[in-house]
């Protein structure tokens with residue numbers, strides 16, 4: 332009787348050990364593969380298109396987008412991920428600032444994405460609203476892509492856990508940049524330039540890096556979950 336019980340315990344322990352080994356190996360290989368991923372980071376606006384404007388300081392959204400995008404590129408590169416930026420300077424992508432510049436700018440971004448065939452596109456923007464109380468970072472995605480939805484959820488969860496005062500949901504967004512290619516794409520609206528507190532925070536290097544760190548964590552989670560699936 333005792334012998335039988337011991338062998339049952341032994342079998343349970345062996346199964347448990349093998350399961351843990353299997354999960355461990357899967358996790359390790361997911362981590363290794365994350366290193367081969369490519370992310371296109373798109374700093375929204377630029378050049379003559381400043382985007383939203385801070386109500387108190389007059390700061391341009393385009394400049395905050397660039398600072399967060401640069402910090403995000405740095406963090407992803409440090410993790411071994413290939414980070415490609417649509418713009419890494421204050422300039423727009425439209426060429427001459429003549430009629431039709433916005434269209435040319437957006438098409439240039441699309442071409443960069445198509446040339447890179449990335450695993451994920453993350454477009455960085457800042458939000459604004461008529462009232463001044465709305466705040467928080469929110470992710471938008473194209474509803475036709477389940478991968479985009481998954482990535483948006485992973486990034487939103489991290490933002491809710493580390494920067495948002497209250498929980499926000501990732502939402503469908505009918506934006507050119509998330510639907511111009513078939514690659515998984517999200518927009519991160521990092522905060523509201525119509526909210527005085529966020530307008531100030533978004534201009535500090537510390538908060539810009541915190542946002543970048545948080546978005547990077549969401550990206551890693553998305554890659555790990557899709558690779559482990």
Ligand SMILES: [Zn+2]
Pocket residue numbers: 375376382383392456457
């Ligand atoms: Zn914008």
